[in-house]
Amino acid sequence: MxxxxxxxxxxxxxxxxxxxxxxxxxxxxxxxxxxxxxxxxxxxxxxxxxxxxxxxxxxxxxxxxxxxIDQALAERMWDAGSQLASGALQDKTLTQLLSLMNDLDGTGLNDELTALNGALHDLANEPNDASLRQVVILTAESLTLKMNRTHKEALRVRSDLDAALVDTVDRVNDLGEKIAKLNLQISTIEGGRLIGSDATGLRDDRYRAIEELSQLIDVNVQEQATGTVSIFVQGDYLVSEIYNRELKIDYTKVEEGGEIRFRDNNAELQLSGGELYAIKRGRDVQVGEVLNDLDDLARTLAREFNTLHSQGQGHRGYDSLTTAEAFVPDAALDAAGLAWTPEAGAFDLTLVDEAGKRLSTHRIDVRLGDPDRDGGSTVASIIADIDRIDGLSAELTPNGQLRIASDLPGVEFTFGGDTSGFVAAAGLNTFFVGRGAESLAVNSVLKDDPSMLAISRGGIGADTDGLTEIVDLLDADIEREGGVSIRDKYAKMANRLALATSNQQAATQGLQSFYATLQGEHLAITGxxxxxxxxxxxxxxxxxxxxxxxxxxxxxxxxxxxxx
Structure with a gap:
């Protein structure tokens, strides 16, 4: 020494x-x-x-x-952040969908249903008042327009989510590439962890990139002995040391809005958290359920009103009538493109004069089953049966629509006694047209001439039995719907959406508190x-x-x- x-x-x-x-x-x-x-x-x-x-x-x-840094705590925080980002985005989507109902400000579908029911009651009190017939048609049109707009706005929410999906996948790819490059730089500077120091600035950049990535997808981060990190998503690696696997959107199933897959092997990416999961769930489940519920409500509304209306008569008969929909003429009725499959039965076509006096009634049979094997009816065979009636002609237009017309001056025709449901299923003498919420509308025949509103059952001007059956139809239990009314179907839809929104908001608030706690603990160490x-x-x-x-x-x- x-x-x-x-x-x-x-x-x-x-x-x-x-x-x-x-x-x-x-x-x-x-x-x-x-x-x-x-x-x-x-x-x-x-x-x-x-x-x-x-x-x-x-x-x-x-x-x-x-x-x-406490790596285990950081990973817990990333996971909580992923769930929070997912919950917040789902909360936003559900809130947007709930606002489309607008039941709190008096302009929602429930208010439109109430207005239509009220207009029908007013007409029932004074069935010969032409202005009240017009009110019924206008109120029904307001209901259909509201349903059209609601469906359109739900589609816009889904379109926004589709755009967000593309943007988020691009961000994931960019962050994955950035992390892979930082892995290479860190491993090079640290000599594969052969020295005792961290490449702190580069590790800070990588940490921020991982934190941002965890907001987009649920990640499992594993640091390797060389100082690099590998990132897994539900068992599939996204980043492995200096290699990054890109994601893509597969639009093969266009109706499903595209699936997220790995570009190298086309395997589907499995997600359980992050914004990407929330976007897919919002698009496919949350918006999808609202669209399906709206379509189901529109179809039920149209079927119930049309089934009753198609068997009634207005103040005059038809001299010609063409369906709005096109059909497959030679197919069995369950594959002919009808709004729904009719039952085995028959319907009446009655010829009347200009004063509404009955001239003759003709029974048209409707048979189910394979046309060749079982002798089942087709649209073409029903057209042929109608065309054989003296005074009427029936044909399939070049566009595939069913057209019925009177051949004799001053002779008109009406419908009634339909035990098969074919008349309504084909769109003849109906109150509504359209196959879903997007296309639902009041029949243009009624909008052009409200006197065609079919309020009678026994003939033109004979009674108001048809109107009596339609009044309060919105609140009547529907056997084919399990005893649920049209209004109940809407209430169930709105309540389910409101409950889902409330539950998601509560879950998101809980995640916010949990994430804030972990973030505080993390900052106490790293700050x-x-x-x-x-x-x-x-x-x-x-x-x-x-x-x-x-x-x-x-x-x-x-x-x-x-x-x-």
């Missing part, structure tokens, strides 16, 4: 104190830098040496500068504490001063020795 060794050890202490002070200064400088992870300066004692009976130490050596840094700064300052005093003392002793 010599004075030179003492000076050498103290010089190492000076250098170590300087590095420690530099680390403290860097932490303080980045105290407000988003995503910055606090750095720790690690010092170590070199191996001692033996001198006689003594084992002598050799001061201090810098061992490395590392990030101060810069100015008081602690100030103490460290004083510690390194005192160490530097003490090492300097040792060097000064050793130098004086050395000078004394050399002067002897």
């Amino acid at each position: 010599s004075l030179f060794s003492t000076i050498h050890n103290s010089a190492g202490a000076l250098q170590s104190a300087q590095i420690g002070l530099q680390t403290v200064g860097n932490n303080i400088a980045n105290a407000n830098t988003e995503g910055y992870i606090r750095q720790n300066y690690i010092q170590t004692t070199p191996a001692p040496s033996r001198s006689g009976q003594l084992i002598i130490g050799h001061g201090v050596r810098p061992a490395g500068i590392t990030q101060q 810069v504490n100015m008081d602690e840094e100030a103490l460290r700064m004083i510690t390194y300052q005192r160490a530097f001063q003490a090492a300097s005093r040792v060097i000064a003392t050793a130098s004086e002793m050395l000078e004394l020795l050399t002067s002897l």
Whole structure:
């Protein structure tokens, strides 16, 4: 042991104190830098040496500068952030869908249903009032327009989600590529973890990229021995060290809006959290259920009204009538393109004069089954049966529509006694037209001439039995719907959506609290504490001063020795 060794050890202490002070200064400088992870300066004692009976130490050596982070806590926070991002986006989608109902401001579908029911009641009190017939038609048209708009707005929400899906997949690909590149840089600088220091700036960038990625998809992050990270999504790797697997959107099933797949092997990406999961769930489940419910409501409304209306008569008969829909003429009735499959039965076609007096009634049979094997009816065979009636002609137009017309001046025709449901299923003498919420509309025949509103059952001007059956139809239990009324179907739909929105809001609030707790714990570890840094700064300052005093003392002793 010599004075030179003492000076050498103290010089190492000076250098170590300087590095420690530099680390403290860097932490303080980045105290407000988003995503910055606090750095720790690690010092170590070199191996001692033996001198006689003594084992002598050799001061201090810098061992490395590392990030101060709890990796397990960070992964829990990323997972919670992924679930929170998913919940918040689902909450937003459900809130948008719930606002489409507009039942709180008096302009919702329930209010439109109430208005139509009220108009029918008013007409029932004064069935011969032409203005009240017009009110019924206008009120029904307002209902259909509201249903059209609601469906259109739901489609717009889905379109926005489709656009967000494309953007989010691109962001995932960009972040995956960025993380893979940072993996290479970190591994290169750190020498595959052969040195004791972290590539702190690059690791901060990678940490921020992983945190952002965790908002988009649910990730499982595993750091490798080389300092790189591998990122898995439900067992499939997205990033493996320096390699990144890109995602794509497969539009093979266009009706489903596209599936997210890996570009290299076309495997479908399985998700359980993050914005990408929320977008897919919002598009396919939340919006999909609303669209299906609206279509189901529209079809039920049209079927129930049309079934009754198609068997009644207005103030006059038809001289010609063409369906709005096109059909497959030679197919069995369950494959002919009808609004629904009719039952085995028959319907009446009655010829009347201009005064509404009955001239003749003709029964048209409707048979189910295969046309060739079972002798089942087809649209073409029913057309032929109608065409054989003296005074009427029936044909299939070039567009595939069914057209019935009177051949005799002053002779008109009406429908009634339909036990098969074919007349309504084919769109003849109906109140509504359309196959779903998007296309539902009041029959143009009624809009052009409200006197065609079929309020009679026994003939033109004979009674108001048809109107009596339609009044309160919205609140009547429907056997084919399991005893649920049209209004109940809407209420069930609206209540289910309101409950889902409420539950999602509660779940999101819980996730926010949980995430905030984990984030607070994480920041307590990784964030810069100015008081602690100030103490460290004083510690390194005192160490530097003490090492300097040792060097000064050793130098004086050395000078004394050399002067002897």
